[in-house]
Amino acid sequence: MKCVDDFRLRLGGRELVPIMIGGMGVDISTAELALEAARLGGIGHISDAMIKTVSDRHYDTKFVSGKQKRYKHNVANVDKSEVKFDLADVAEATRLHVQSTMEAKRGDGLIFINCMEKLTMNAPKETLRVRLTAAMDAGIDGITLAAGLHLGSFSLIEDHPRFKDVKLGIIVSSLRALQLFLRKSARTGRLPDYVVVEGPLAGGHLGFDPADWMNHDLHVIAAEILDWLRQEKLAIPVIPAGGIFTGTDASGYLEAGAAAVQVATRFTVAKECGLPAEVQQEYFKAGEDDIEVNSISPTGYPMRMLKNSPAIGSGIRPNCEAYGYLLDSSGRCAYIDAYYRQVAAHPGQKNIQVWDKTCLCTHMRNFDCWTCGHYTYRLKDTSRRLADGSYQLLTAEHIFRDYQFSKDGSIALPD
Numbered sequence: 001m002k003c004v005d006d007f008r009l010r011l012g013g014r015e016l017v018p019i020m021i022g023g024m025g026v027d028i029s030t031a032e033l034a035l036e037a038a039r040l041g042g043i044g045h046i047s048d049a050m051i052k053t054v055s056d057r058h059y060d061t062k063f064v065s066g067k068q069k070r071y072k073h074n075v076a077n078v079d080k081s082e083v084k085f086d087l088a089d090v091a092e093a094t095r096l097h098v099q100s101t102m103e104a105k106r107g108d109g110l111i112f113i114n115c116m117e118k119l120t121m122n123a124p125k126e127t128l129r130v131r132l133t134a135a136m137d138a139g140i141d142g143i144t145l146a147a148g149l150h151l152g153s154f155s156l157i158e159d160h161p162r163f164k165d166v167k168l169g170i171i172v173s174s175l176r177a178l179q180l181f182l183r184k185s186a187r188t189g190r191l192p193d194y195v196v197v198e199g200p201l202a203g204g205h206l207g208f209d210p211a212d213w214m215n216h217d218l219h220v221i222a223a224e225i226l227d228w229l230r231q232e233k234l235a236i237p238v239i240p241a242g243g244i245f246t247g248t249d250a251s252g253y254l255e256a257g258a259a260a261v262q263v264a265t266r267f268t269v270a271k272e273c274g275l276p277a278e279v280q281q282e283y284f285k286a287g288e289d290d291i292e293v294n295s296i297s298p299t300g301y302p303m304r305m306l307k308n309s310p311a312i313g314s315g316i317r318p319n320c321e322a323y324g325y326l327l328d329s330s331g332r333c334a335y336i337d338a339y340y341r342q343v344a345a346h347p348g349q350k351n352i353q354v355w356d357k358t359c360l361c362t363h364m365r366n367f368d369c370w371t372c373g374h375y376t377y378r379l380k381d382t383s384r385r386l387a388d389g390s391y392q393l394l395t396a397e398h399i400f401r402d403y404q405f406s407k408d409g410s411i412a413l414p415d
């Protein structure tokens with residue numbers, strides 16, 4: 001029986017361990033986590049989600065309070081259309097995060113950045129162009145285009161001097177989405193360097209209809225995409241993601257023709273992960289019935305999370321003057337509508353609850369939206385219970401090596 005280490009991912013003239021740790025915003029996939037993957041010869045992701053907040057946290061900037069001050073007068077206004085991002089600040093925050101991560105890189109692996117199109121930031125095209133450009137300027141090895149079809153994203157950066165050399169990948173959940181992307185990007189004369197095929201068991205947002213995500217299977221979608229690429233003679237590495245919990249699951253995909261796997265949930269309980277330690281214990285403790293896929297994300301995509309996430313039902317005032325990452329091109333967000341509907345229904349009431357949507361910016365920023373993969377309930381089997389009843393956190397290296405070398409469905413426990 002083979003293990004993951006019997007395979008290599010060939011990308012841009014390099015041979016990598018075929019394990020990619022997926023992007024987890026907001027700062028759940030930290031620079032430290034990504035750097036471990038690169039040190040061990042694989043690929044790690046940082047994320048540019050809410051990049052100004054991340055910059056303030058790590059690089060001593062004051063971007064968030066600056067924006068909040070600038071738009072303080074608008075806080076009680078339902079209309080957020082005037083709340084704009086300063087593009088120079090977005091570029092600077094991205095540059096700080098990418099540059100500092102790249103400077104710390106050791107080993108033979110690569111560092112990519114996860115870039116979600118659904119962060120429309122009240123000016124979708126302009127802000128996305130700045131985010132992608134700044135990441136390339138600052139020396140990122142690769143960009144994974146996520147949460148959206150990205151039909152115009154290659155065009156936004158085709159004039160950048162690194163357009164041909166930076167590794168560019170796209171996350172899709174269907175063959176149709178990949179075909180659309182390739183058709184729309186063809187004009188730029190460039191194929192993606194890899195395709196992440198994300199199935200319905202992943203964490204974060206799911207690229208499926210909320211009513212029928214459960215009818216899809218990653219094995220089927222990945223096989224369909226592999227077959228089609230073979231037929232079209234397109235040599236694009238395919239990287240399945242979502243529910244790949246053991247090294248044996250991973251090597252199964254590699255034997256079936258995948259070039260690598262993207263994994264995330266196992267790393268939510270790594271010491272290097274950005275989740276606070278007490279939240280990591282919630283992930284460890286979760287049972288299968290404690291996890292749900294719901295529709296509270298204002299993006300419109302279904303999202304998987306722990307049912308006891310503080311974000312669910314929270315009725316905090318929209319915080320777009322400080323954040324505003326989900327404002328569409330007319331300054332709207334589904335949470336603003338949901339919040340003011342509840343305010344109107346409960347006049348004079350101080351603490352309202354909002355169940356249909358959540359203020360995702362605020363709750364992701366505060367690690368209060370506990371998004372997770374389907375197999376989170378198996379995390380307890382990957383560690384040891386300590387005398388005080390809590391679970392032992394793992395090192396990213398331990399989890400990475402377990403994926404790389406384990407066989408027979410086994411999971412190595414920590415010492």
Ligand SMILES: Cc1cc2nc3c(=O)[nH]c(=O)nc-3n(C[C@H](O)[C@H](O)[C@H](O)COP(=O)(O)O)c2cc1C
Nearest residue numbers: 022023024025146202203204242243263264265373
């Ligand atoms: C806590 C968490 C946060 C995530 N956030 C993002 C994100 O910001 N952007 C994204 O494209 N995918 C996100 N994902 C998806 C992962 O990058 C990855 O593709 C997927 O979860 C892999 O499946 P697994 O978690 O079952 O291993 C997230 C996953 C988790 C568990």
